[in-house]
Amino acid sequence: MSSMADQFGFFSRRCVWVNGPIIVGAGPSGLAVAACLKEHGVPSVILERSDCIASLWQKRTYDRLKLHLPKQFCQLPRFPFPEHYPEYPTKQQFIDYLESYAKHLEISPRFNQSVQLARYDETCGLWRVRTTGTGTAAGCRSQEVEYIGRWLVVATGENAESVVPELDGLREFGGDVMHVCDYKSGEAYRGKRVLVVGCGNSGMEVCLDLCDYDAFPAMVVRDSVHVLPREVLGKSTFELAVLLMKWLPLWLVDKILLVLAWLALGNIERCGLRRPSTGPLALKNTEGRTPVLDTGALGKIRSGDIKVVPGIKRFSPGKVALVDGQVLDIDSVVLATGYRSNVPQWLQGCEFFSKDGFPKTTFPNGWKGQSGLYAVGFTRRGLSGASSDAVRTAKDIGRMWKEELKPAKRPVACHRRCISQI
Numbered sequence: 290m291s292s293m294a295d296q297f298g299f300f301s302r303r304c305v306w307v308n309g310p311i312i313v314g315a316g317p318s319g320l321a322v323a324a325c326l327k328e329h330g331v332p333s334v335i336l337e338r339s340d341c342i343a344s345l346w347q348k349r350t351y352d353r354l355k356l357h358l359p360k361q362f363c364q365l366p367r368f369p370f371p372e373h374y375p376e377y378p379t380k381q382q383f384i385d386y387l388e389s390y391a392k393h394l395e396i397s398p399r400f401n402q403s404v405q406l407a408r409y410d411e412t413c414g415l416w417r418v419r420t421t422g423t424g425t426a427a428g429c430r431s432q433e434v435e436y437i438g439r440w441l442v443v444a445t446g447e448n449a450e451s452v453v454p455e456l457d458g459l460r461e462f463g464g465d466v467m468h469v470c471d472y473k474s475g476e477a478y479r480g481k482r483v484l485v486v487g488c489g490n491s492g493m494e495v496c497l498d499l500c501d502y503d504a505f506p507a508m509v510v511r512d513s514v515h516v517l518p519r520e521v522l523g524k525s526t527f528e529l530a531v532l533l534m535k536w537l538p539l540w541l542v543d544k545i546l547l548v549l550a551w552l553a554l555g556n557i558e559r560c561g562l563r564r565p566s567t568g569p570l571a572l573k574n575t576e577g578r579t580p581v582l583d584t585g586a587l588g589k590i591r592s593g594d595i596k597v598v599p600g601i602k603r604f605s606p607g608k609v610a611l612v613d614g615q616v617l618d619i620d621s622v623v624l625a626t627g628y629r630s631n632v633p634q635w636l637q638g639c640e641f642f643s644k645d646g647f648p649k650t651t652f653p654n655g656w657k658g659q660s661g662l663y664a665v666g667f668t669r670r671g672l673s674g675a676s677s678d679a680v681r682t683a684k685d686i687g688r689m690w691k692e693e694l695k696p697a698k699r700p701v702a703c704h705r706r707c708i709s710q711i
Contacts (some may be wrong), residue, residue, distance in 0.1 A: 299401035305440035310334045310663075310686055311418050313407070315342045315389060317400035318666030321365045324394045328367065329687030334436065335444075338423055345448055346380060349470035353498050354380040357490060357582050359525045363672040365390055366680055376525075402434070407441060408637045411658045416661065440661040440686055442551035443636065446675075447577075447647070447667060448628035456486075458604035465568040465621040469495060472623055473538045477504030482507070482618060483599060484609055486601070487625030488514050488562070490579065495585040495623055496595045505646035506594040507617060514562055515569040515580035516587060517546060518553040526582065530570065542570025554583060560590045561597035572654075577669040630667070656681050 310326060311492040312319045315337035341347050355377045356363050360370045362536040363383075368390050370678045374382055390396075392683070402420040410417050415437050420488050422432040446472045459466065469491045475498045483499055485492050526546065533542045546569055550557075557564065565572055569580040589595040602610040610616050630646025641658035642648060648655030652668045656678040663682045668674030 300668040304435045307334045307436050310440035310442050311436050311438045312442040312444055313404050314444035315445050316677040317672055318446055320391055320396055322665045322682050323396045323444055325366055325679045325683030329683055329688045331687050336402040336404055336420055337398045337400050339402035340400045342391055344386055350380055350466055351472050352474045358527050366676050369470045369600050404635050409697055423608040442663045442665055444665045447630055449631040450629050452627045453627050455624055456601055463606045469623055469625040475499040475504050478504040481620040483621045484619045485623045485625055492625035493581050495625055500589050500594045500676050507598050510597050511600040513565040515564055516557050516583050517550045519584055521549050521553060539570055543570050558622055
């Protein structure tokens with residue numbers, strides 16, 4: 290019965306044959322793979338649910354955000370950052386860079402196309418990707434299109450959806466509550482007592498920003514966390530780690546980084562922060578937990594401007610009870626509780642991705658699945674990992690494009706009469 294309904298839907302919606310890969314996501318990963326494919330002479334179509342490229346950066350980041358790593362580790366393939374950019378570009382500079390990247394390489398995503406379902410059709414030997422319009426134009430939301438093609442590139446990234454945990458009593462709190470994706474600056478919080486839930490890079494920076502606007506942040510630290518200096522003796526800590534990894538085993542590099550962190554930052558346990566027993570690089574590789582690169586928050590913790598508190602027991606009107614018995618009066622809550630992949634919500638019939646939306650095969654082999662499926666931007670290694678995936682994916686598809694498919698070839702097993710071509 291379900292197959293009959295699906296077959297009926299196939300005829301009822303507009304179907305489009307894609308002469309090349311279907312790329313889902315117009316963030317840095319999607320743009321990078323489209324650019325690399327173009328270099329191999331392979332056309333592609335990018336489907337983006339928002340109305341702009343890099344919507345996470347443009348719409349869901351705070352104003353003071355800068356790249357955490359030096360620009361040479363964040364540039365996309367075939368297009369370096371402008372020379373006049375600082376070592377750590379600002380949010381707006383990075384957005385401008387991505388806009389220039391798309392314009393220079395003539396990449397034009399299809400915006401307001403939210404992917405509802407993608408699956409491999411064994412009968413056709415092709416991928417079928419169903420979208421609905423997400424724009425504000427009349428009738429746009431109900432419009433359905435099915436894109437059909439030989440290859441599917443998943444480039445929605447690691448941070449497609451915000452994570453909002455269930456916290457006892459939060460609905461009873463009564464004050465302002467927002468996820469960090471909606472936080473822009475501390476201007477609206479002047480003089481307010483703000484509870485920031487989460488102690489990653491976002492949590493630390495939001496607390497620092499709140500201090501700059503004369504707010505009173507308290508940061509919830511439930512787990513252990515690695516805090517590293519962003520630079521050591523004027524050199525990027527990340528750049529130093531990359532250099533050391535060329536010659537030394539990971540465990541030894543971790544030990545060196547921790548010694549340098551102790552020399553530069555001192556004993557962070559005196560600030561109420563516990564370090565994990567696993568080293569920062571090993572923890573990143575195994576659990577995807579990124580170390581915090583300190584940009585000044587640690588100093589504010591030491592001065593008392595940022596208060597470190599333990600886990601939450603329960604919220605009540607205007608208050609929060611903590612697991613150690615403290616009760617704090619608070620005005621607002623910012624949930625710096627992270628993001629997650631949304632791939633399991635729309636990719637069906639596929640064993641390549643695990644339930645958490647990441648490839649089951651770890652880096653550096655998690656970029657290619659079966660039946661023409663690829664993943665770009667899931668390495669837990671930031672923009673440099675996405676660029677590496679993009680280059681490999683484009684090279685692999687480019688080889689098949691030249692050897693197995695000719696541009697004039699069309700699907701033979703599907704119903705041609707309902708397929709237009711792009």
